[in-house]
Each structure stands twice: as structure tokens, then as C-alpha cells.
Amino acid sequence: MxxxxxxxxxxxxxxxxxxxxxxxxxxxxxxxxxxxxxxxxxxxxxxxxxxxxxxxxxxxxxxxxxxxxxxxxxxxxxxxxxxxxxxxxxxxxxxxxxxxxxxxxxxxxxxxxxxxxxxxxxxxxxxxxxxxxxxxxxxxxxxxxxxxxxxxxxxxxxxxxxxxxxxxxxxxxxxxxxxxxxxxxxxxxxxxxxxxxxxxxxPHGRWRFDFHGQANHAGTTRLADRDDPMLPFARMVLAAREAAAGHDAVATVGKVRVSPGNANAVPGLVSAWLDARGPDERDVRALVAELTEGAGRAQVSEESWTPxxxxxxxxxxxxxxxxxxxxxxxxxxxxxxxxxxxxxxxxxxxxxxxxxxxxxxxxxxxxxxxxxxxxxxxxxxxxxxxxxxx
Structure with missing residues (x-):
């Protein structure tokens, strides 16, 4: 079969x-x-x-x-x-x-x-x-x-x-x-x-992080003038690994969507999906709360949760x-x-x-x-x- x-x-x-x-x-x-x-x-x-x-x-x-x-x-x-x-x-x-x-x-x-x-x-x-x-x-x-x-x-x-x-x-x-x-x-x-x-x-769940910035030209926009959402996104990914180790859990960012998605443009929006799991619900929740606080002005929404x-x-x-x-x-x-x-x-x-x-x-x-x-x-x-x- x-x-x-x-x-x-x-x-x-x-x-x-x-x-x-x-x-x-x-x-x-x-x-x-x-x-x-x-x-x-x-x-x-x-x-x-x-x-x-x-x-x-x-x-x-x-x-x-x-x-x-x-x-x-x-x-x-x-x-x-x-x-x-x-x-x-x-x-x-x-x-x-x-x-x-x-x-x-x-x-x-x-x-x-x-x-x-x-x-x-x-x-x-x-x-x-x-x-x-x-x-x-x-x-x-x-x-x-x-x-x-x-x-x-x-x-x-x-x-x-x-x-x-x-x-x-x-x-x-x-x-x-x-x-x-x-x-x-x-x-x-x-x-x-x-x-x-x-x-x-x-216990496990999925959370969506939306990092908003300003789309702009990759070649003509000075670094000082950029509002690049890829940077806080990258920091969140690294922080997720560190937070997971600190809370006896696992955390994964396995799906990312970048808009507008041009190689020669600063993104205007980066959406990322965090999967977090662990033996203890309190540790998983604490991990996500830590990442949410560290993500600053990012919009965070819980898409699913299973106790x-x-x-x-x-x-x-x-x-x-x-x-x-x-x-x-x-x-x-x-x-x-x-x-x-x-x-x-x-x-x-x-x-x-x-x-x-x-x-x-x-x-x-x-x-x-x-x-x-x-x-x-x-x-x-x-x-x-x-x-x-x-």
C-alpha cells in the first residue's frame, strides 16, 4: 500500500x-x-x-x-x-x-x-x-x-x-x-x-512575527536612512536559539516571507513563524514572552497552541x-x-x-x-x- x-x-x-x-x-x-x-x-x-x-x-x-x-x-x-x-x-x-x-x-x-x-x-x-x-x-x-x-x-x-x-x-x-x-x-x-x-x-505552538520597515532601493539608500526589518528579524532568530537553551525547550524559525522580495530592495515587511516546544508549558510561554519583548515594535500573533x-x-x-x-x-x-x-x-x-x-x-x-x-x-x-x- x-x-x-x-x-x-x-x-x-x-x-x-x-x-x-x-x-x-x-x-x-x-x-x-x-x-x-x-x-x-x-x-x-x-x-x-x-x-x-x-x-x-x-x-x-x-x-x-x-x-x-x-x-x-x-x-x-x-x-x-x-x-x-x-x-x-x-x-x-x-x-x-x-x-x-x-x-x-x-x-x-x-x-x-x-x-x-x-x-x-x-x-x-x-x-x-x-x-x-x-x-x-x-x-x-x-x-x-x-x-x-x-x-x-x-x-x-x-x-x-x-x-x-x-x-x-x-x-x-x-x-x-x-x-x-x-x-x-x-x-x-x-x-x-x-x-x-x-x-x-x-506543549507546543506557532507564533507569527511581523517586522515592519520601509521598502527602499538597495543601492541608493544610505545605511543611516534605512528602516530594514531584516535586522530585527535576524536578531530574533539568534535570540530564539539562546532562549530555547535557557528554558530547556526547542525553538525553530522554519518559515519566512519577505516582501516585496526583490534582491535589489530593502524589504518593507518580514514575516516569520516561530515554532516553540518543551516539556514544561511555563518554559515555552516564558521563551515566547522573552522573544516578543525583544522584538520591539514587531506584531506578534499566536496561530496555534496545544497544551x-x-x-x-x-x-x-x-x-x-x-x-x-x-x-x-x-x-x-x-x-x-x-x-x-x-x-x-x-x-x-x-x-x-x-x-x-x-x-x-x-x-x-x-x-x-x-x-x-x-x-x-x-x-x-x-x-x-x-x-x-x-
Missing amino acids: LEELAHIGRDPATNGYVRDAWSDCDLLLREWFAGEAARRGLDTREDRNGNLWAWWGDPSATPGVVTGSHLDSVRQGGAFDGPLGVVSAFAALDILRNRDFVPGRPLGIACFTDEEGARFGVPCMGSRLLTGVLAPSRALGLVDDEGDTLADVLVRTGREPGRIGRDDETLGHLGTFVELHVEQGRGLADLDRPVGVAGAIW VVDFDVALRDRLAAVAGGDSAAPVLPTGAGHDAGILASAGVPSAMLFVRNPTGVSHSPAEHAEQADCEAGVVALANVLEDLCR
């Missing part, structure tokens, strides 16, 4: 993937999901926010056990972040049927929309809208790099913008959610274990016992955000399985997982689903 997806959105120059939400690539991936569900006789539904659900059994009668992940990617991302969880969900269901297992609860496979937030800047868009964490009015007004709003894009793909928002009917179908994901770090590689369980997700997520301890331990085989699977924290974290924060019992990443590299074409480890992840997921669906 991963091979069937390998060509969709792949950049031949880098071998990275560009799978923005609601793009032509995303629509092809949605068709693939529906096709896999149909081949297995599952009932496929799209909720008000574009999330896809394939059901074995009727969740309207009894809340079900759901697994899955997402199919969109960061720009120039890898082949495993997201798709591995969706593919593994279908493969685990196949294993259960080969065992002649009949679930005592409905079993669902989910594909969340716009988990990465690459197009509109807000990660986990589908699950945030589903749970009501993100207001529809704000979501519909988000603008992509081409100047299109989410509302515009939804209309073009045949959806109704007025329908998005908290979906209590769909939430009522979710009894338990388990997301399998390639590990985004080296924890399992260092422990020499193929599969692990998430213990907690660090710490401590996964349900009983469910986590149950997964560790079932997924680990002869010994309990290791429990690891993570600095990466996931739809499972959004659902957990909204009160849906949720947990995560990780599959070993030998290099620890993620959000990059170098992201990898060995075939044997992926298969071990599928077996572990199947065992977990069988246990939860009894």
Missing part, C-alpha cells in the same frame, strides 16, 4: 513529498482511502470537516475503537509521517479478519484532514475543528500562499464552508482512538526496540503490555503534535504506537522505517485493536 502511494505528490528532484490539504494530490489520496475501504466492505463517511472514516460495524449504535492517522505532508516531507498510520490500520484490519476475529465493538479507520497545517498554517485542522478547539470563523478566513481562503478552497472541492465546526455526532462515535506513527526521533533506535508507546506530547497531553495512563499501559510481545513496549514522550493529542485533550480516550525510525530524521525525505519494523507495528496494532474490541 505504501508503494501505491509513493508517486503521489513526490518531488523527483528531492524525493520529498508535497501533499497540501485539499490539493489535487490530497484529493487523489482521499480516493485511494475510499477505494481501500470499499475493497474491504467498510462504510466510508466524510464528516463536516473533511475527515474520513471507514467503519466495520455501526458506530451510531455503540461507540467504536478507531485507528488511523493522516495522508497530507509537510512540504518536502517523508513517505512515512502520516501514511504509515493509515496503511497500518488497513493492514491490521486484514490481520484481524484472517484470524476470523469478530469485533465486539465497531472498528473504524480514520484519515484526518490537514494534520500538518502546511497550507493554512494551523496544524491538526481537521481534529481541531471536529472537537471545537478551532473556531469555524477563524478557520474559514485562513489564507494560503496563493491568497485563497479555506472557504474558497472548500467551495472549489464541492464542500460547504458553512458546515464546518464541532461535530458532536462524529465525536459520539469515538469510544477509543489509537494512532500509529513513525517515531520522530531516535528513542526506539537507542533502545533497540521496533515498537513503542507514547506517554505524553510536549501538554498526558495520554490516559490505564490505556497507555494496556497498549504497552499488549504491543510489546514478550516484554512491555517502552513508553516515550514526544515533542511532535498529533491528532491523537487533540482528541485526548477533548476527552476521547486516546493513545499512540510508535514504529522505530533508525535515523530519527523526520519532516524530511530522509525519514525512514525498515520493512520489518513496519510489519511489527502492524502486528502490534492488530493485537491492540483485538484487545480493545473484545
